[in-house]
Amino acid sequence: MPAVSPSRRQVLRLYKQLIKNANQFNDYNFREYFLRRARNTFKENKSVQDAAKLQSLFAEGQRDLGILKRQSIISQMYTFDKLVVEPLHKHGFKPST
Amino acid sequence: MTRSTSVELLSRLSRVCSLRTRSSAVTILASQLARSYSSAAAAAVKLSDDVSLETHTDIQRAAREQAKTRAAASFTSPDAASSGTSALQHAYQENTGFGTRPIYLDMQATTPTDPRVLDTMLKFYTGLYGNPHSNTHAYGWETNKEIENARDHIAKVINANSKEIIFTSGATESNNTVLKGVSRFYKKTKKHIITTRTEHKCVLEAARAMINEGFEVTFLNVDSQGLISMKELEESIRPDTCLVSIMAVNNEIGVMQPLKEIGALCREKKVHFHTDAAQAYGKIPIDVNEMNIDLLSISSHKIYGPKGIGALFVRRRPRVRLEPIISGGGQERGLRSGTLAPALVTGFGEAARLINQEYSSDIAHVSRLSKKLVDGLLSIDHTSLNGSPDHRYPGCINVSFAYVEGESLLMALRDIALSSGSACTSASLEPSYVLHALGKDDAMAHSSIRFGIGRFSTEQEVDYVIKAISERVKFLRELSPLWEMVQEGIDLNSIEWSGH
Numbered sequence: 219m220p221a222v223s224p225s226r227r228q229v230l231r232l233y234k235q236l237i238k239n240a241n242q243f244n245d246y247n248f249r250e251y252f253l254r255r256a257r258n259t260f261k262e263n264k265s266v267q268d269a270a271k272l273q274s275l276f277a278e279g280q281r282d283l284g285i286l287k288r289q290s291i292i293s294q295m296y297t298f299d300k301l302v303v304e305p306l307h308k309h310g311f312k313p314s315t
Numbered sequence: 316m317t318r319s320t321s322v323e324l325l326s327r328l329s330r331v332c333s334l335r336t337r338s339s340a341v342t343i344l345a346s347q348l349a350r351s352y353s354s355a356a357a358a359a360v361k362l363s364d365d366v367s368l369e370t371h372t373d374i375q376r377a378a379r380e381q382a383k384t385r386a387a388a389s390f391t392s393p394d395a396a397s398s399g400t401s402a403l404q405h406a407y408q409e410n411t412g413f414g415t416r417p418i419y420l421d422m423q424a425t426t427p428t429d430p431r432v433l434d435t436m437l438k439f440y441t442g443l444y445g446n447p448h449s450n451t452h453a454y455g456w457e458t459n460k461e462i463e464n465a466r467d468h469i470a471k472v473i474n475a476n477s478k479e480i481i482f483t484s485g486a487t488e489s490n491n492t493v494l495k496g497v498s499r500f501y502k503k504t505k506k507h508i509i510t511t512r513t514e515h516k517c518v519l520e521a522a523r524a525m526i527n528e529g530f531e532v533t534f535l536n537v538d539s540q541g542l543i544s545m546k547e548l549e550e551s552i553r554p555d556t557c558l559v560s561i562m563a564v565n566n567e568i569g570v571m572q573p574l575k576e577i578g579a580l581c582r583e584k585k586v587h588f589h590t591d592a593a594q595a596y597g598k599i600p601i602d603v604n605e606m607n608i609d610l611l612s613i614s615s616h617k618i619y620g621p622k623g624i625g626a627l628f629v630r631r632r633p634r635v636r637l638e639p640i641i642s643g644g645g646q647e648r649g650l651r652s653g654t655l656a657p658a659l660v661t662g663f664g665e666a667a668r669l670i671n672q673e674y675s676s677d678i679a680h681v682s683r684l685s686k687k688l689v690d691g692l693l694s695i696d697h698t699s700l701n702g703s704p705d706h707r708y709p710g711c712i713n714v715s716f717a718y719v720e721g722e723s724l725l726m727a728l729r730d731i732a733l734s735s736g737s738a739c740t741s742a743s744l745e746p747s748y749v750l751h752a753l754g755k756d757d758a759m760a761h762s763s764i765r766f767g768i769g770r771f772s773t774e775q776e777v778d779y780v781i782k783a784i785s786e787r788v789k790f791l792r793e794l795s796p797l798w799e800m801v802q803e804g805i806d807l808n809s810i811e812w813s814g815h
């Protein structure tokens with residue numbers, strides 16, 4: 219693939235998708251971790267300009283999105299009791315930033 | 316329908332087909348097939364609407380049963396029961412509207428499997444089932460390739476060569492392989508092993524087993540901070556010493572030994588240096604070359620990988636020789652025969668790859684939460700941190716709560732999964748030998764609790780834990796006659812205890 223850097227819109231879309239799929243984890247700790255990771259990774263790389271670097275970050279993000287999609291479904295299939303820090307209602311689908 | 320009519324029908328059908336052009340018959344068939352398939356698919360979709368894909372695991376039952384057996388057991392010792400049962404009523408926060416599953420803070424016992432690790436492993440339980448040692452077909456090659464990738468990731472974390480990584484069933488097996496294997500290989504000329512008093516049980520027991528085989532073992536003492544003395548180590552090394560085995564990070568108190576100094580000394584004295592890095596691998600920076608480590612044990616389930624797999628680093632230059640404890644087909648350089656478990660190996664490899672990728676953010680996260688937890692806990696009166704405050708892995712925090720019995724505190728903290736020490740001693744009421752080695756008395760050792768923080772811990776959990784511990788320590792102390800005396804300013808050491 220040629221090193222065409224992703225557009226701003228594509229990057230934003232990827233970020234939204236990552237947040238959305240992280241939010242679907244039924245497991246509290248995994249949900250919080252992947253939310254934190256998505257936010258931190260995008261914050262860290264906010265000012266990356268280099269096309270090749272952007273391209274590789276974008277590809278990595280897409281791979282991660284695939285994992286989140288598959289694993290959040292598994293997390294919804296195999297569920298466990300809620301943790302003592304988790305409210306029983308409104309789990310998972312908190313408004314995201 | 317009789318047989319003859321059906322045959323007749325068939326032959327009529329074939330006549331019809333031959334009358335029409337072939338292609339149109341095919342289209343008719345295809346469209347009919349498609350229709351029947353799509354209705355089947357619709358049925359399947361309907362089914363999944365009724366039958367939930369979710370399968371819920373109720374862990375509360377196990378918790379209740381365990382609590383019952385524990386309560387029954389504690390009735391045999393009345394003093395433990397009195398504080399224990401009343402504390403149990405306070406084991407959960409009053410707040411309803413929240414879940415009941417405990418917060419997991421026992422990261423030294425094991426860690427949750429990272430979903431990215433599971434994602435890698437699933438392939439090997441579905442399609443990639445080849446034996447990695449089959450070299451005559453693609454099934455073997457594809458699995459083997461993934462295993463070698465995993466080996467690269469695992470080696471990279473400690474700056475080793477992938478050829479120096481041997482897969483085992485875990486750190487217990489790696490430690491046994493080293494202590495038994497190295498000493499047996501050199502038994503003709505060398506008969507002495509050095510280790511420490513604060514090692515994990517598997518090292519201590521393997522060393523004891525070698526005493527039965529005629530070896531002499533020196534168990535080094537540690538100071539009140541949990542650190543060994545370099546001077547004592549140097550004095551203990553003899554011409555017939557074949558192995559020095561000192562753990563990198565202690566599993567109970569999180570203290571880090573000075574690996575680099577030990578490595579330099581062992582290299583200078585030409586003694587093999589082994590370190591049990593089950594708690595250190597991926598958590599503190601380790602470079603086997605810079606630190607002159609000859610052998611190093613790793614466990615996958617301490618780094619968010621699957622349980623039942625680990626590795627042993629065995630240096631190739633200068634070569635370290637050992638006698639395998641498992642004989643067989645000669646896999647893993649002949650040091651550990653037996654077919655590898657590709658799912659476990661690649662899961663372990665992915666866990667190591669994630670360590671390489673996430674190391675700095677993991678450490679920053681763990682350190683931040685750890686500082687918050689330590690500050691919160693130490694702000695309670697009469698608490699102290701066990702082990703060196705400087706030479707430590709921040710994710711392992713061991714705190715003593717004076718005038719509280721550790722077991723009662725753990726019973727009163729059923730909403731937090733903690734341990735009063737290592738997993739093997741938490742089952743018994745025996746106080747920790749590690750804390751004893753630090754010079755703590757029984758009472759102090761009994762009132763200690765270990766907190767483990769990891770990649771998936773959250774700030775919210777830490778806040779909850781600080782609040783819960785503060786409340787319940789206060790509650791349990793109010794029940795304690797000792798605490799009353801302390802409040803009245805009586806020096807407990809001045810009391811003459813009757814009895815024993």
Ligand SMILES: Cc1ncc(COP(=O)(O)O)c(C=O)c1O
Nearest residue numbers: 485486487515566593594614625
């Ligand atoms: C320091 C240390 N060594 C060895 C082990 C045993 O590891 P494994 O469970 O992989 O056999 C542990 C874990 O309990 C440990 O903490």
